[in-house]
């Protein structure tokens with residue numbers, strides 16, 4: 001008798017659990033990380049950087065295109081959790097498949113992304129990803145970390161004290177430039193933005209699979225040619241897997257899924273019929289900005305060195321260069337070293353995750369070859385000048401490789417690539433960049449950074 005009584009509740013519980021699971025929403029709970037700034041300061045910071053961005057970008061102000069993207073973006077943003085921001089969405093006359101968001105809701109979508117999307121749901125996915133960066137406050141989270149790295153005592157003195165947002169931006173060297181804090185996020189941040197974007201898409205009634213479809217599409221199309229979206233937004237394979245998992249967690253599909261609209265197709269046709277952007281992609285009148293020295297090289301690297309203490313590395317660099325970025329993605333540039341959002345004089349430090357074989361072993365040489373292959377895929381005019389040779393940095397084995405590429409100034413540049421591996425098998429690389437004619441003047445400064453470079457583990 002007893003076993004029967006016991007069994008009945010178990011079966012009931014199972015039925016209930018199964019019944020509920022068809023509707024269960026077990027979405028990943030996402031929250032903004034640590035931040036020194038208030039949400040209002042996100043808006044202030046975003047507005048300042050957006051002014052600088054718009055003086056350098058060509059914005060499409062065509063009525064139908066601009067109003068369609070802005071209203072689609074606002075609909076999506078209304079579904080974002082957390083603080084409310086005064087979102088605005090603009091279309092950039094740039095054929096590269098890309099989009100970016102500044103803190104406080106200033107979102108820019110390249111025409112290339114709209115032209116590449118098959119339907120409204122796919123472009124909504126790209127925009128929802130960018131909204132995720134805003135809602136999760138990734139820009140000011142990075143700015144907070146950089147601020148504390150530079151001024152660790154400021155947190156005791158009331159954080160920003162009397163500093164205005166403008167002076168914080170100036171102090172951190174944040175502007176609208178390549179590898180700027182607001183344009184390059186960590187892998188974690190990208191993954192979070194994907195998940196929140198998927199949730200926003202779902203909550204707005206779109207088929208969340210559109211996010212996966214668009215990733216797969218640009219991954220397929222970017223083989224051989226440069227897809228900026230994945231150089232700014234790395235690791236497509238892992239990201240697709242994570243998005244698929246999130247779609248399962250969201251549970252049953254929303255009723256009456258939105259996929260496409262006649263308005264989207266009309267906007268896409270209109271863009272495809274528009275003349276190609278001017279070669280630089282910039283408006284002809286305002287394509288220069290302070291520090292953009294096309295008429296002359298920046299000041300020579302100083303021989304006085306200062307120390308950079310990062311989370312996972314430290315090194316020394318000339319005191320007239322400024323570090324941008326944080327974590328393991330850092331650009332070091334003199335004033336005027338960045339031209340048209342590309343580094344013309346200076347150094348970049350980044351990481352690369354090589355592909356491991358089944359036995360999980362990979363030499364530094366093999367990992368470096370993978371990196372060089374990867375770089376030449378996104379830089380079709382890159383050439384190998386000198387194959388890797390072994391060097392040692394503070395007792396750690398490293399490889400030194402010389403490359404040449406197109407300079408953003410026109411003509412060729414020489415790139416000195418140095419690679420080394422941390423204990424987990426992540427490849428760290430440093431690239432010193434200078435126009436070939438100027439390389440001799442910079443080689444010593446590159447060597448200063450390289451020979452002082454230390455990984456913490």
Ligand code: ZN
Pocket residue numbers: 129130133185190193232233
């Ligand atoms: Zn992103």
